[in-house]
Amino acid sequence: MSDIxxxxxxxxxxxxxxxxxxxxxxxxxxxxxxxxxxxxxxxQLKKAMAMEPGxxxxxVKKSGLRGxxxxxxxxxxxxxxxxxxxxxPVYLICNCDESEPGTxxxxxxxxxxxxxxxxGMVISAxxxxxxxxxxYMREEFPEAAITMEKAIEEAREKGYVGKNILGTGFDxxxxxxxxxxxxxxxxxxxxxxxxxxxxxxxxxKPPYFPAALGLYMAPTIxxxxxxxxxxxxVIEMGGEEYAKLGVDRNTGTRILCxxxxxxxxxxxxxxxxxxxxxxxxxxxxGGPLEGRSFKAVIPGGSSSKILRCDETFQIGRGEDAKDLSxxxxxxxxxxxxxxxxxxxxxxxxxxxxxxxxxxxxxxxxHFYAHESCGQCTPCREGxxxxxxxxxxxxxGKATPEDITTLEEVAxxxxxxxxxxxxxxxxxxxxxxxxKFRDELTADTNENNERLSKEQLQREMFLxx
Amino acid sequence: MNTLENNxxxxxxxxxxxxxxxxxxxxxVALADERITHYPESKLSAVLPLIHIVQHxxxxxxxxxITWIAEKLEIEPMKVVSVVTFYPxxxxxxxxxxxxxxxRTLSCAMAGSYELMDQICEITNIDRSxxxxxxxxxxxxxxxYSVEFAECLASCGTAPVCLVNDDFHENIKPxxxxxLINKYQP
Ligand SMILES: Cc1cc2nc3c(=O)[nH]c(=O)nc-3n(C[C@H](O)[C@H](O)[C@H](O)COP(=O)(O)O)c2cc1C
Ligand code: SF4
Ligand code: FES
Numbered sequence: 001m002s003d004i005x006x007x008x009x010x011x012x013x014x015x016x017x018x019x020x021x022x023x024x025x026x027x028x029x030x031x032x033x034x035x036x037x038x039x040x041x042x043x044q045l046k047k048a049m050a051m052e053p054g055x056x057x058x059x060v061k062k063s064g065l066r067g068x069x070x071x072x073x074x075x076x077x078x079x080x081x082x083x084x085x086x087x088x089p090v091y092l093i094c095n096c097d098e099s100e101p102g103t104x105x106x107x108x109x110x111x112x113x114x115x116x117x118x119x120g121m122v123i124s125a126x127x128x129x130x131x132x133x134x135x136y137m138r139e140e141f142p143e144a145a146i147t148m149e150k151a152i153e154e155a156r157e158k159g160y161v162g163k164n165i166l167g168t169g170f171d172x173x174x175x176x177x178x179x180x181x182x183x184x185x186x187x188x189x190x191x192x193x194x195x196x197x198x199x200x201x202x203x204x205k206p207p208y209f210p211a212a213l214g215l216y217m218a219p220t221i222x223x224x225x226x227x228x229x230x231x232x233x234v235i236e237m238g239g240e241e242y243a244k245l246g247v248d249r250n251t252g253t254r255i256l257c258x259x260x261x262x263x264x265x266x267x268x269x270x271x272x273x274x275x276x277x278x279x280x281x282x283x284x285x286g287g288p289l290e291g292r293s294f295k296a297v298i299p300g301g302s303s304s305k306i307l308r309c310d311e312t313f314q315i316g317r318g319e320d321a322k323d324l325s326x327x328x329x330x331x332x333x334x335x336x337x338x339x340x341x342x343x344x345x346x347x348x349x350x351x352x353x354x355x356x357x358x359x360x361x362x363x364x365x366h367f368y369a370h371e372s373c374g375q376c377t378p379c380r381e382g383x384x385x386x387x388x389x390x391x392x393x394x395x396g397k398a399t400p401e402d403i404t405t406l407e408e409v410a411x412x413x414x415x416x417x418x419x420x421x422x423x424x425x426x427x428x429x430x431x432x433x434x435k436f437r438d439e440l441t442a443d444t445n446e447n448n449e450r451l452s453k454e455q456l457q458r459e460m461f462l463x464x
Numbered sequence: 465m466n467t468l469e470n471n472x473x474x475x476x477x478x479x480x481x482x483x484x485x486x487x488x489x490x491x492x493v494a495l496a497d498e499r500i501t502h503y504p505e506s507k508l509s510a511v512l513p514l515i516h517i518v519q520h521x522x523x524x525x526x527x528x529x530i531t532w533i534a535e536k537l538e539i540e541p542m543k544v545v546s547v548v549t550f551y552p553x554x555x556x557x558x559x560x561x562x563x564x565x566x567x568r569t570l571s572c573a574m575a576g577s578y579e580l581m582d583q584i585c586e587i588t589n590i591d592r593s594x595x596x597x598x599x600x601x602x603x604x605x606x607x608x609y610s611v612e613f614a615e616c617l618a619s620c621g622t623a624p625v626c627l628v629n630d631d632f633h634e635n636i637k638p639x640x641x642x643x644l645i646n647k648y649q650p
Pocket of ligand 2: 373
């Protein structure tokens with residue numbers, strides 16, 4: 001693929017391995033179907049539709065592909081959860097809510113390379129036996145909704161979508177469904193409720209695992225945009241070949257979205273686990289800004305636990321136990337999990353020594369307080385309390401005990417809610433407090449007045 | 465209908481002059497009818513798309529629009545209300561002709577998006593202090609502009625970013641606020 005040229009200034013870094021982002025910022029590229037097919041597009045669909053659906057799932061299992069939406073769950077395994085004796089219709093949903101702060105990869109696929117997603121979706125729908133698929137698109141992507149719908153129409157005209165696809169007798173309709181600016185619609189069961197036309201209150205699991213009881217209480221596979229695109233490449237390469245990319249149990253490529261305090265923020269598609277933090281930050285992203293130094297990194301979207309750049313982690317067990325410095329972390333699911341954080345959605349937010357952690361924490365708390373769906377008490381009340389307390393810290397009105405209260409509130413949310421938003425909102429607080437306690441405490445003052453319970457309640461209900 | 469009268473209020477704003485009052489016009493009905501066909505399983509699923517259609521043309525979702533959507537989908541008006549009031553993307557009163565949504569989340573805030581918001585407010589004569597959790601949208605006295613903070617717009621690598629109506633803008637430094645506003649002449 002050495003003949004591919006990219007727009008000036010948008011060339012991939014030599015350390016990248018472009019699979020999903022092959023066509024992003026490509027010279028002469030446009031989202032039309034002609035451009036896509038001239039480049040070999042829809043060939044993998046033809047290949048897949050000559051296979052048995054079950055064999056596609058087997059290839060995806062062999063590939064080791066793990067979901068790119070946040071949880072890193074193996075895609076093939078998820079597909080296998082559809083009850084074998086199911087008689088209801090099966091639905092496929094592409095999660096294009098892309099709303100985890102720090103994440104910006106699906107955006108480029110749906111704006112610039114819509115047919116790659118459609119091809120991945122038709123293959124996936126064929127594999128799981130779905131005849132209706134939805135792309136749940138966040139409201140803030142109005143252009144992409146138009147681009148995607150146009151691409152679906154083009155694909156329909158060519159017989160890749162609609163009735164009797166490629167003459168195989170397989171039917172599939174794909175619809176774009178726009179959200180309305182609510183982060184919780186990215187959570188798969190909230191998404192499903194939203195698609196049913198209700199408030200997006202997440203459902204409790206068990207029993208409502210979408211693969212068994214999803215949209216309209218029928219089996220539903222929800223996958224992230226990037227995950228569905230990978231399926232196309234799994235078919236192209238074969239599961240075993242695909243699994244050679246990346247490292248053991250962390251296969252393929254993934255797009256890292258780097259933002260914040262680096263010379264060259266942007267998206268970088270790398271082989272999973274084949275790059276360290278040091279290489280990503282210093283080599284690929286060009287190091288810190290002039291005269292500054294790196295302080296901390298949020299490695300997988302704002303919900304993931306922050307890592308200090310001077311931290312050392314004890315990872316592994318028994319004979320494999322070792323110390324790992326922050327800089328030597330290899331960027332894959334398992335290593336980041338072993339360091340107490342997560343690879344999440346691939347959103348890497350970099351903070352340098354000019355950033356005050358109380359301010360960072362407060363910004364994050366505002367996000368979660370705004371986005372809690374309000375269904376369960378610990379999350380609804382807790383997220384607002386955490387915001388109120390961190391407001392006080394940045395305003396210089398907090399006492400040292402407020403830090404303890406903040407920490408207690410976080411631990412009262414974590415693990416006690418209907419959906420994983422509870423962890424998403426409390427983990428950043430827990431991690432920032434445990435790793436930057438001294439810095440936060442320095443922003444408080446023992447002589448500040450403690451807020452009385454009445455005052456707190458008044459603030460809670462009346463706002464400020 | 466009484467319940468709707470009592471529960472749904474759309475305070476008037478200077479933005480209203482730019483949007484026609486809601487009527488179930490032929491174009492709206494045609495768009496709605498087409499969208500409903502996407503959800504053979506359940507008409508209720510079409511509630512978000514229908515609200516989008518109405519809001520896109522009329523600027524916000526009025527009581528009359530809610531009643532029409534409910535009739536169209538054969539559901540209780542309150543079901544439409546519960547959806548309209550939940551989602552930050554739906555409005556119950558008119559924005560300005562040009563609605564600025566500035567991302568306030570971490571990477572954009574680090575790159576100066578709060579200062580960008582200050583600048584936009586200053587230039588468009590919007591009282592920045594009115595913007596709060598309880599009043600997410602503020603409209604300029606002339607009705608041409610309105611502002612709102614958005615949460616992460618999924619473009620953190622080109623921070624700060626904002627949406628003006630449906631147009632997306634990246635790398636908008638606070639000092640370039642005037643250039644951005646010049647692009648949209650009332
Ligand atoms: C609060 C919350 C927000 C989420 N937001 C998104 C999102 O914006 N996009 C996404 O693909 N997954 C998101 N997820 C993960 C989804 O629930 C789901 O696991 C994912 O779409 C599955 O796809 P995958 O297996 O391909 O990763 C979110 C999860 C939670 C708990
Ligand atoms: S944890 Fe939060 S976001 Fe999730 S269901 Fe409960 S209130 Fe809603
Ligand atoms: S923080 Fe503004 S786009 Fe992500």
